[in-house]
Each structure stands twice: as C-alpha cells, then as structure tokens.
Amino acid sequence: MKKILVLGATSTVAVKVMELFSLEETHLFLMGRSKERLENIGKHLKCSPTWHKESILDYQVVENVLIFEKHHDFIHEVIKKMGGLDLVFVAYGHLGEQKNSEKSGSEFLKEIQVNFLSIASYLHTVANYFESQKNGQICVITSVAGDRARKSNYTYGVAKGALSLYLQGLRNRLFTSNVSVTDIKLGFVDTPMTEKLTQRLLMASPKYAAMKIVSAISQKKEIAYVPFYWRYIMLVIKGIPERIFKKLNM
Ligand SMILES: NC(=O)c1ccc[n+]([C@@H]2O[C@H](COP(=O)([O-])OP(=O)(O)OC[C@H]3O[C@@H](n4cnc5c(N)ncnc54)[C@H](OP(=O)(O)O)[C@@H]3O)[C@@H](O)[C@H]2O)c1
Numbered sequence: 416m417k418k419i420l421v422l423g424a425t426s427t428v429a430v431k432v433m434e435l436f437s438l439e440e441t442h443l444f445l446m447g448r449s450k451e452r453l454e455n456i457g458k459h460l461k462c463s464p465t466w467h468k469e470s471i472l473d474y475q476v477v478e479n480v481l482i483f484e485k486h487h488d489f490i491h492e493v494i495k496k497m498g499g500l501d502l503v504f505v506a507y508g509h510l511g512e513q514k515n516s517e518k519s520g521s522e523f524l525k526e527i528q529v530n531f532l533s534i535a536s537y538l539h540t541v542a543n544y545f546e547s548q549k550n551g552q553i554c555v556i557t558s559v560a561g562d563r564a565r566k567s568n569y570t571y572g573v574a575k576g577a578l579s580l581y582l583q584g585l586r587n588r589l590f591t592s593n594v595s596v597t598d599i600k601l602g603f604v605d606t607p608m609t610e611k612l613t614q615r616l617l618m619a620s621p622k623y624a625a626m627k628i629v630s631a632i633s634q635k636k637e638i639a640y641v642p643f644y645w646r647y648i649m650l651v652i653k654g655i656p657e658r659i660f661k662k663l664n665m
Pocket of ligand 1: 423424425426427428429447448449452480506507508509510529556557558559601602603604605606607608609
C-alpha cells in the first residue's frame with residue numbers, strides 16, 4: 416500500500432489529486448489548517464467512486480506552518496503512524512496582495528515564509544528520511560510566477576522561484592538515493608486562489624491539473640508545466656531582455 420503525505424490537503428487542486436491517488440490501495444495522510452475542512456474532505460474522498468475500499472485515511476491539523484521547530488517531529492510522527500512514507504505531495508500556498516507585501520515588511524516575510532521557507536523546512540526532514548531509505552518521491556506545486564519576477568506579484572513569484580531552485584538542489588542531491596523530485600509549475604487554475612482574477616483566459620480546471628500532476632508523478636518527471644503550454648509562454652517571457660522587461664506593465 417502506497418503511503419502518501421499531503422501537505423495542504425484542503426487545496427482544491429490537492430483534493431482532485433487525492434481522488435486520483437485513492438484509485439489504488441493507498442494510505443493517505445492529510446495535513447491542513449482546519450479540522451472541519453479536513454474532516455469534510457475525508458468524508459468526500461471516502462464517498463467518492465474513486466475510493467479504493469482498502470484505502471486508509473488519517474489527518475492532522477497544523478494551524479500554523481510557520482512554527483518551524485515542530486516540523487521535524489511532525490514528519491517523524493506521520494512516518495511512525497503510517498509505518499513508512501513513499502510520497503510527499505505539497506500543495507499549500509498563499510497568493511497575497513502584492514501591494515500589502517510592499518507596504519508591510521512583516522507581510523512580505525510571511526509570504527516568503529509560507530510559500531518557500533516552511534515547505535523547504537518540511538522537505539529538509541523528508542529528504543533526510545528518503546535518503547536514508549534509498550527510496551521516495553517528492554512532488555511540490557510551485558508556479559510559473561517563479562520563472563520571472565514581475566511587479567504585480569513578485570513577492571509570491573520570488574518565493575515560488577526559490578522553492579523551484581531548492582527542489583532542483585534536492586533532485587541533484589537525491590538522484591543517487593533513488594528519490595525523485597517533481598516540480599509542478601502550475602499556470603492559472605480555477606480555484607479560490609484565482610477567483611478575484613478578472614482575466615479568465617488560459618484558466619485550466621482543477622480536474623485537468625490533477626490528471627497532469629498525477630501523470631507527472633507516475634512518470635517521475637523532473638519539471639512539469641501544467642498545462643503544458645505554459646512552458647512555451649514562459650520561454651517567451653524569460654527571453655524578453657531585462658532592459659525592455661523592466662518597462663512593461665505586467
Ligand atoms: N490556482 C492557481 O491558478 C495556481 C497557479 C499557480 C500555482 N498555484 C499553487 O497551487 C497550489 C494549490 O492552490 P489551489 O489553486 O488549489 O488554491 P486553494 O484551493 O485556494 O488552496 C490553497 C491551499 O493553501 C493553503 N494555505 C493558504 N494559506 C496558507 C497558510 N498561510 N498556511 C498554510 N496553508 C495555507 C490553504 O489552506 P486553507 O484551506 O486552510 O485556507 C489551501 O490548502 C498552491 O501552492 C498555489 O500557490 C495555484
């Protein structure tokens with residue numbers, strides 16, 4: 416039975432991913448900030464036609480992912496409860512108002528800490544465990560926003576870009592230990608995170624995104640742009656010379 420820990424299990428995309436994970440006999444361990452939401456998602460998964468009858472579901476509430484000193488023990492408690500760990504899927508993230516993070520230093524730091532440091536801190540313990548086991552899979556949702564920083568959301572973009580670089584380092588380190596590291600560079604997906612966006616062009620559905628994410632995990636891909644066309648859009652955006660890019664209103 417595959418043992419999977421989902422950090423940020425209340426994410427809309429994560430729920431769709433878990434529906435696909437549970438097609439096979441799976442031990443799912445859900446982590447999120449709200450007991451009520453985790454319980455509802457647990458009920459939803461167990462009632463879903465995709466739920467394999469032998470699958471197991473556990474959850475634990477972590478109200479604040481910024482209490483870094485608890486991360487090591489949390490990961491080891493999960494490993495103990497499940498009797499091992501095969502895959503960690505990280506879905507949580509926060510898209511704050513860019514202007515707030517410019518006005519307030521603490522907002523800026525919180526955005527970087529939630530979207531980058533807290534995830535790197537959890538994965539620090541996970542990586543050491545997988546390295547010692549000589550087996551494991553890590554999959555993290557980052558963002559195309561991390562490919563080039565722009566004025567309308569560079570705080571979020573910087574955190575996601577740093578996370579992608581961290582994953583690159585882990586991938587290189589853990590390759591010889593049979594541990595795969597998959598970076599999902601997500602484009603626009605129709606979830607509560609994007610509900611304020613007036614621009615709906617290129618908006619993918621959570622179900623489509625989940626299918627592509629699960630496929631990338633099963634193929635042990637290094638980096639997957641989801642949907643795929645973001646690879647080409649970002650190639651163009653990354654190719655714009657900085658002297659021109661700095662004048663653009665993006
Ligand atoms: N939707 C997009 O267009 C898009 C594009 C690129 C990347 N992404 C990334 O995709 C991932 C999944 O997001 P989604 O689209 O599924 O959005 P979502 O449904 O709004 O889910 C966001 C998730 O992040 C958690 N979260 C938010 N702030 C948090 C905090 N301060 N501490 C801990 N957890 C926090 C939420 O937990 P609660 O339920 O407790 O609020 C929820 O589990 C995120 O990493 C996001 O950055 C999304």
